[in-house]
Amino acid sequence: MNIENTQAQMRKGILEFCILSIIGSDENECYASEILERMKKAKLIVVEGTLYPLLTRLKNDGYLSYQWVESKSGPPRKYYKLTGLGEKFLEEPRKTWAELVEAVESATKKPEPQESISNQTTQNDLSHE
DSSP, X not given: OOHHXXXXXXXXHHHHHHHHHHHHHOSSOEEXXXXXXXXXXXXXXXXXXXXXXXXXXHHHTTSEEEEEEOOSSSSOEEEEEEOHHHHHXXXXXXXXXXXXXXXXXXXXXXOOOOOOHHHHHHHHHHHTO
């Protein structure tokens, strides 16, 4: 098993959810470089070649809108915002994520050491002799 491949697949599976959450958490519209920066800080490295097609698909699906804003230094920038449909859509992945985190934590938590019932019974029997 290739651990790097496993890690990459796990990250890809949550990329859309993370991007929608970042855009949805911003009170104003969100510029693509801000999304990339937040993903980088979270150690979820995403390149522009991955981000822009995903943003376009999310926009075409009706989850995002954007507007062009003139920049003081350079070309105009495209700022993204969740649509009403995008906000509604994001509710389900948030619930699913919370349930998944809880399930994974439960499944991967190291069990606490417990004495077996037969061991306890044997100790009790010995103490009564």
